[in-house]
Every structure is written in structure tokens, then in C-alpha cells.
Amino acid sequence: MRTLPDLSRITCPAPLARYATVQLAHGGGGRLSQQLIDELFVQAFGNPILEPLHDGAVLNAGGQRLAFSTDSFVIQPLFFPGGNIGSLAVHGTVNDIAMCGATPLWLSAGYIIEEGFGMKELCAVVEAMREAAAQAGVQIVTGDTKVVDRGKGDGIYINTAGVGLVREGIRIGADRIEAGDAILVNGPIAEHGIAIMSVREGLEFETNIESDSAALGGLVAAMLDAGGEDVHMLRDPTRGGVASALDEIATTARLGLRLQEAKVPVREAVRGACEILGFDPLYVANEGKCVAVVARRAAERILAAMRAHERGTEAALIGEVTSDHPGRVVLRSQVGADRIVERMSGEQLPRIC
Numbered sequence: 589m590r591t592l593p594d595l596s597r598i599t600c601p602a603p604l605a606r607y608a609t610v611q612l613a614h615g616g617g618g619r620l621s622q623q624l625i626d627e628l629f630v631q632a633f634g635n636p637i638l639e640p641l642h643d644g645a646v647l648n649a650g651g652q653r654l655a656f657s658t659d660s661f662v663i664q665p666l667f668f669p670g671g672n673i674g675s676l677a678v679h680g681t682v683n684d685i686a687m688c689g690a691t692p693l694w695l696s697a698g699y700i701i702e703e704g705f706g707m708k709e710l711c712a713v714v715e716a717m718r719e720a721a722a723q724a725g726v727q728i729v730t731g732d733t734k735v736v737d738r739g740k741g742d743g744i745y746i747n748t749a750g751v752g753l754v755r756e757g758i759r760i761g762a763d764r765i766e767a768g769d770a771i772l773v774n775g776p777i778a779e780h781g782i783a784i785m786s787v788r789e790g791l792e793f794e795t796n797i798e799s800d801s802a803a804l805g806g807l808v809a810a811m812l813d814a815g816g817e818d819v820h821m822l823r824d825p826t827r828g829g830v831a832s833a834l835d836e837i838a839t840t841a842r843l844g845l846r847l848q849e850a851k852v853p854v855r856e857a858v859r860g861a862c863e864i865l866g867f868d869p870l871y872v873a874n875e876g877k878c879v880a881v882v883a884r885r886a887a888e889r890i891l892a893a894m895r896a897h898e899r900g901t902e903a904a905l906i907g908e909v910t911s912d913h914p915g916r917v918v919l920r921s922q923v924g925a926d927r928i929v930e931r932m933s934g935e936q937l938p939r940i941c
Contacts, residue, residue: 617827617873618932622836640761641840643684643824646754653754655690657681660747664939666709669783670799671875673746674716679803679875680826680941681750682724686808687822687878689760690752692724697731697748702741713744724803726750752805755812762840764820770887771845771907772880774807774900775800776853777830781872781937782861795857802876807899811880814893818886823879826941828932831870833879834917835931845917847907847929870919871932873940881909 613620630638637645644657661677671679678695685692697717701710721728735741783799785791804824811819821841825833830852838845854862854869862869876899882890887905894900917929 612938616932616938617832619930621827622931642761643687643822644690644750644752646688646690653690655685655688655752655754656750657684657688658747658749659684659941660745661941662742662745662939663784663941664742665784665787666713666743668787668799669796670780671801672713672716673744674713675720676799676801676875676941677746677748678717678720678724678726679801681748682726682803682805683824683875683878685750685752686803686805687760687824688752688754689758689808689812689819689822690754691809692726692750692752692803692805694729694752695721695726695748695750697728697746699731699733700741700745700747701733701735702743703735703738705741705743710744713746720803724805726805757817758812758819759817760819760822762821762837765837765841765843765881765909766820766883767843767909767911768884769820769881769909770884770905771834771847771909772882772887772891772894773830773853773904773906774804774878774880774894775876775902775904776855776858777825777874777877778854778858778862778867778869778872780875781829781867781940782858782865784873784940785865785937786861791861793857793861797855797857797861800874800876802899804876804878804899807878807894807897810893810897810900811882811890815882815886815890818883819880819890820883821881825874825877825879827873829869829871829873830877830879831868831917831929832931835929837879837881838917839915841909842914844910844913844915845907846910846912847917847919849919850922851904851906853902853904853906870929873937875941884908 614624644655647654666673682692779800823833894903
């Protein structure tokens with residue numbers, strides 16, 4: 589008879605007490621996902637390094653500061669306009685490392701492959717990973733492969749972990765954010781989620797919409813070159829979109845964020861698709877976007893550096909940090925009305941990364 593682990597030290601308040609089984613929304617990057625992390629995983633594994641709950645952990649090793657992150661990719665469909673699960677796996681982890689203010693250096697690659705998965709498709713995924721790693725300037729230095737029974741793997745899942753070197757003098761964290769700081773984004777939002785939805789649901793739009801999946805290490809390096817210590821916080825708004833990322837920042841920093849809807853860049857094709865589907869672009873996933881909170885005195889300088897980089901040509905200043913409404917994100921609409929932007933309970937588009 590199997591002996592169950594001792595879970596006596598873990599209490600299960602909401603959402604765990606409300607659900608007998610794990611829900612898809614628990615992995616969606618919204619409110620339920622955050623509650624699951626806070627109320628189960630943090631209680632089980634909590635330690636000072638984990639406590640910031642940033643995109644990666646910053647570790648001190650032999651006098652060097654290393655950023656370490658891991659991510660798993662279960663996206664459907666596996667191939668989409670602008671990339672596939674292989675390139676996405678590289679970009680996702682490289683970007684998590686970059687959001688720590690680090691230069692990404694090395695990745696691991698773990699594959700869980702379903703029996704019967706096409707060898708041609710597997711080769712395409714691996715080649716996409718090779719190309720993405722080369723373009724991002726990282727090496728895949730270790731890995732693992734497992735094959736599961738037919739019907740139990742949904743094609744292929746990929747896990748990647750990454751290590752990078754944090755720049756000297758750079759510290760990224762919500763505790764560095766101050767009232768008056770500017771909020772920047774490196775370009776139009778919501779492209780990844782809409783690209784995935786168009787393929788998944790067989791939708792056709794007048795303009796081809798591609799995922800923004802891309803490595804942001806070079807962009808972040810340019811921002812740090814221009815702003816240094818004036819770069820206070822970085823976040824890649826993947827699951828849950830810009831809204832969830834900013835809500836998390838406001839909650840952690842205990843400050844308010846004020847956005848200007850008119851300044852948030854959204855391509856017309858994406859905006860139109862969101863209107864048809866009933867989506868708010870602020871909540872749609874991105875895979876090549878970075879939200880930055882920077883000192884106001886350096887905002888224009890950092891913005892110029894972003895616009896000079898190929899991944900930030902359409903960068904914009906979209907809001908500011910305020911001491912008003914701490915822990916809340918408030919959006920000033922294009923008609924002049926204010927509304928609170930909250931984290932979603934689940935996710936508009938599951939299996940997005």
C-alpha cells in the first residue's frame with residue numbers, strides 16, 4: 589500500500605478548499621493561478637530566494653549573481669504563425685532571465701514526447717529551438733527525453749530552464765518602484781494570443797496576425813545600457829497579458845499604477861480581432877513584449893534606447909506609478925472614464941504557451 593506524503597503543515601484556504609480537483613484556470617496566470625502558488629507552493633517551498641516571486645531567482649554564487657528560471661510549454665497548436673513550440677520554449681525562458689536584469693547564457697531542454705508523434709514534426713521543433721537559441725546568443729547545454737504512451741502526451745511538451753549573469757549594480761524588483769516612475773512597453777500587445785486563437789479556431793482575418801514570440805535579451809541590455817539603476821522593474825506579460833502583469837506589480841509594490849488607454853499600442857488588426865472575439869487586448873498573452881517601470885528622470889532616455897532596437901521600434905510610455913489607490917491598476921479610457929484593471933480569475937485563452 590502506498591504511503592501518502594505528510595501534508596499536515598500545508599493549510600488549504602481558497603482556492604484549494606473550494607475545488608476537489610485542479611482546474612484549467614489554476615494554470616492560466618490569473619487570480620486562481622496566483623492563489624494556488626501563494627497558498628500551496630509558497631507554503632511548501634517558501635524561502636527568501638523564492639519570496640520575490642519574480643520571473644526568475646537571483647542567486648549568489650562565488651561572488652557572481654546568477655539568474656535562474658524554468659518554464660514548461662504545453663501550447664496548442666504546436667505550430668502557429670510566427671513560430672512553434674520549440675522557438676517559444678527558448679524565447680520564454682530567455683525572456684524570464686532577461687527580466688531579472690541578466691544576460692541569458694545557458695539553457696536546458698527537456699522533452700516529453702507522445703508515442704506516435706511525427707519524426708518530421710519533432711525535427712522541425714528541434715531545428716526551431718536551435719535557430720532561436722543561436723539568435724538569442726544562448727547555448728542548450730543539457731537536456732532529457734521521455735516518451736509516454738500514445739494518447740497521454742498531446743504530441744509534445746517541452747521544459748526549459750535557463751541561467752544568466754546579472755549585471756553588476758543592477759537590481760530589479762518591485763521594492764524599487766517609486767511614485768512618479770514611468771511605465772513603458774516595447775510595442776503593440778496581444779499579438780501572440782490572437783495568432784494562436786486564429787489557428788486554433790480556424791479564424792481568418794483580413795490581415796495576417798503573427799505571434800510576437802521573440803527573445804528580448806538584447807532589448808533589455810540596451811535598456812540597461814541607457815538607464816542602469818534607473819530600471820526598477822521588468823516583467824514579460826505572457827499569460828494574463830499586460831493587465832495581470834501590472835496588477836501583480838501594483839500588489840507587490842503596494843503602489844498604484846495609472847494607465848492611459850490611448851497610449852497602449854495595439855495594432856488595428858489585433859484590436860479588430862479582439863472586438864470580434866469579445867477579448868480585451870490588455871488580458872491577451874504576449875511572448876515578445878516587456879513591461880518596464882523606470883525612474884521618470886530616465887524614461888525618455890530609456891524609451892529612445894528601446895526604439896533604436898529592433899524589438900522596440902514601437903515602444904511607448906503608457907502610464908505612471910502613483911501613491912493613490914495602492915495595489916490597484918486604474919485605466920483612463922479614451923473617453924475619459926476610469927476603470928479598475930484587475931487580474932482575471934483564469935485565462936481567456938488556455939494552452940497559450
